[in-house]
Structures are given as C-alpha cells and as structure tokens.
Amino acid sequence: MKANKEITIYDIAEKLKYAPSTISRALNDHPSISKNTTLLIKKVAKEMGYRPNSLAASLRNNRSKTIGIMISRINRPFVSSLISGVEETARKSGYNVIISQSNDKYENEVINAQTLYNSRISGLIVSLSMETRKLDHLRPFINQGIPIVFVDRVPDMADAHKVIIDNYTAGYRAAEHLIEQGCTRIAHFAGAQHRNVYSERKKGYMDALKDHNLKADKDFIITFESLSFEEGEKATKKLLDLPIPPDGIFAANDTTAVSAIMYAKKRGIKIPDELAVIGFNDDPIASIVEPALSTVIHPAIKMGQLSAKRILQHAVEKDEEVLFETSILPTELCIRNSSLKNK
Known part of the structure; x- marks a missing residue:
C-alpha cells in the first residue's frame, strides 16, 4: 500500500x-x-x-531536546524506577527521553552510545554495563560538550556528574544487622568487583565482620557475572553443601537473595532461624517472597530525578563553566522476617 x-x-x-x-x-x-x-x-x-520535524530542528540547532539513557537491563525494578524518575523530570521541562539497554554487554553499550550520539541528544545518563571497563565510546560526548551523568554504576572519571548512594555504609549496615541477629558465619553474594557498587558493598561487608571480630571465609564469598536468579540458586546450593554452611547471607541484590530463600526452603532450611538473608534494592519481589525479604532501600526514583536535573541544569548554564558534582543519596534498611531472629 x-x-x-x-x-x-x-x-x-x-x-x-x-x-x-x-x-x-x-x-x-x-x-x-x-x-x-x-x-x-x-x-x-x-x-x-x-x-x-524534530530531526530537522536538531540538525539546525545541532542538538535535540532529548535526553539519552543507557542502562543495563530495563526489566530490573531498580532500573525501571530510575527511568521513571528521569522521564518525570525531563518531560516537565519539555524534554523527551530515548532509552537503550546493554543487557550488561560492553559491545551493546558501545553501539548504543554511537546511536544516541548520532541522534544529537542534549545529554546522556549512563549506568554502566557489568562488562564495561573502557570509556572510549563516551569520549565523543565529552568532546562536543554534551553533558554526561553517571548514575549508580559509575566510573572513576572526573569530567562528569555522578549520582550514587553510599554503597559502603549500606553494605556495612546490612552485614551488621545479620551479626546483631546472632549470625557468625555470613556469606556474601557479590557482583563484578570492577563495578563501584559491588566492590563498595563487599568492602562494607568485610569491614563489618572485621569490626565484630568475625572471620571472612573465602568460601563464603561468591562473585557473580550478572546476579541472576539462576546464579543465586547455584551459589546457595554450593554454600549449603559445605561441611559447615553459613547461617547468614548478604546478597548484593534482591534477585539472588530471593533465590537463596527459595532454594534453602526446598532443602528444608528454616528461614531465618537456620539461615538469615538480607538483599539490596527493595524490589517488589522482596515483599512477596515468604518470609518477606529484608533489604536495603535504594532511592532509584530520586536518583533518576536528580540525574535529569543535572542535564537540564547544564542546558541552562551551557555558557558557564561547569562544576561537576558527585551527589550521594542516603539509603535505609528495611527489616522483614527473612533476617529477623531476635523478634
């Protein structure tokens, strides 16, 4: 036709x-x-x-009123909440949003960056993929004065805004909570250690054990590729098969924490009496699993809102010298029955 x-x-x-x-x-x-x-x-x-014809307008102005977002996986509740915060703030100022996901693959992130650059976006919000180590694909944005805001998974890079949480303190408090409940053999489900969020959560966990005179057993620390449900099941099986298994698990996300609870229950392990579990993010699944999962509340929507505000602020002050900021938002523990031994 x-x-x-x-x-x-x-x-x-x-x-x-x-x-x-x-x-x-x-x-x-x-x-x-x-x-x-x-x-x-x-x-x-x-x-x-x-x-x-917004494309023609962007060609004339060399920019569009569009913010690009590069994230890992759009189906993660934390990520979808982050995007919601960005969109809400952007649309109030007449900006549109283009979303791309890498599925935690570096090669996908490179392609996505090129596509967004060619779309003449006004700014870029990035949560790095699990695989990303090099940042060459983001250099064209910086060279053209297109502002970048790194959020959550951020690099060690000076010429960009960053919006993060205090992952170290959150990890410390999560592990300390398990210690306060009487756990002495605490395992940790860790993410890729070149990513700031996971290395800092692990460091908080390690220091909490040290400060309470507990040993960090290397067999109890398992590093994941993607922190998936399947990886959580395999890791929990490995831990429970040890001669002396852990009595607590601090997982770097809720997905693996929930998989630990579900697998342990299949093995007849009582949660939290024999195995206390705490996760991270406060995803919807945390309040659905039985017993409900203790977790760290991650202010995803606020992180998205603040990231968009940084882009918009740059657009208003584009002729002024930009002072790059690192914004650290607070977290809090949400204690539920999966870890609450001392009721």
Whole structure:
C-alpha cells in the first residue's frame, strides 16, 4: 500500500492562504502572530496530520531536546524506577527521553552510545554495563560538550556528574544487622568487583565482620557475572553443601537473595532461624517472597530525578563553566522476617 504524503508547512500555507513563514512562526508560538491566528493554524495542522520535524530542528540547532539513557537491563525494578524518575523530570521541562539497554554487554553499550550520539541528544545518563571497563565510546560526548551523568554504576572519571548512594555504609549496615541477629558465619553474594557498587558493598561487608571480630571465609564469598536468579540458586546450593554452611547471607541484590530463600526452603532450611538473608534494592519481589525479604532501600526514583536535573541544569548554564558534582543519596534498611531472629 502506498504511503500517504508527509504534510509540510507549505501544505498548511496553501490551504489557509498564509505565507509558510507565518505557519512556521505560529506553530512555534512566536509572539508576532496573533493568538487567534496561532490557534487556527494549529487546529488545521492537527486536522491535516502535520508532524513537526524534530530531526530537522536538531540538525539546525545541532542538538535535540532529548535526553539519552543507557542502562543495563530495563526489566530490573531498580532500573525501571530510575527511568521513571528521569522521564518525570525531563518531560516537565519539555524534554523527551530515548532509552537503550546493554543487557550488561560492553559491545551493546558501545553501539548504543554511537546511536544516541548520532541522534544529537542534549545529554546522556549512563549506568554502566557489568562488562564495561573502557570509556572510549563516551569520549565523543565529552568532546562536543554534551553533558554526561553517571548514575549508580559509575566510573572513576572526573569530567562528569555522578549520582550514587553510599554503597559502603549500606553494605556495612546490612552485614551488621545479620551479626546483631546472632549470625557468625555470613556469606556474601557479590557482583563484578570492577563495578563501584559491588566492590563498595563487599568492602562494607568485610569491614563489618572485621569490626565484630568475625572471620571472612573465602568460601563464603561468591562473585557473580550478572546476579541472576539462576546464579543465586547455584551459589546457595554450593554454600549449603559445605561441611559447615553459613547461617547468614548478604546478597548484593534482591534477585539472588530471593533465590537463596527459595532454594534453602526446598532443602528444608528454616528461614531465618537456620539461615538469615538480607538483599539490596527493595524490589517488589522482596515483599512477596515468604518470609518477606529484608533489604536495603535504594532511592532509584530520586536518583533518576536528580540525574535529569543535572542535564537540564547544564542546558541552562551551557555558557558557564561547569562544576561537576558527585551527589550521594542516603539509603535505609528495611527489616522483614527473612533476617529477623531476635523478634
């Protein structure tokens, strides 16, 4: 079937017998066009199916009013909440959002970065993939003065804004909570240690054990590729098969923590009496599993909102010297029955 012709301002001008320049000004709410004329032109444009060519506008201005987001996996509750915070803030200022996911693959992230760069975005919000170690694919944005805000998974990089939480303190408090419940053999499900969030959570866990004169058993620390449910099951089986298994698990995300609870229950292990478990993120699944999962509340929506504000702030102050900021948002423990021995 033959596609219909794209309606242009010249078609609207011909229909209304106005100059194309008048149509253009009215569609852009120029003050030189009367309110009544503007309303009429917009009404007819809508009826005719006119669509503004935002790509052409971005080519003229060398930027679009669009914020790009590069994240790991859109189906993670933390990530979807983060995106929601970005979109809410961006749309209030008349900005659109383009979302791309890497599925935690570095190669995908490189391709996504090139696509967003070619789309002439006004700013980029990035939560790095699990595999990413090099940042060459982000250099074109920096060279062109396109602001980057790293959020959650951030690199050691000076010329960018960062929005993070205090992962060290959160990890420390999670492990300390298990210690306070009487656990003495605490395992840790860790993420890739070149990622700041997971290395800092592990360090907090290690220091909490040390400060309470407990040994960090190397057999109790398991590092995951993607912190998936399946990896959590395998890790829990490995731990429970040890001659002296752990009596507590601090998992770096809720997915693996829930898988630990479910697998342990299949083995007849009582949660939390024989195995106390605490996760991280406060995903919806944390309150659904039985017993409900203790976890660390991660302010994902606020992180998204603040990330978008940094981009918008840069757009307003683009002619001024930019002072890059690292914003650290607080977390809190949410204690439920999966870890609560001392009721």
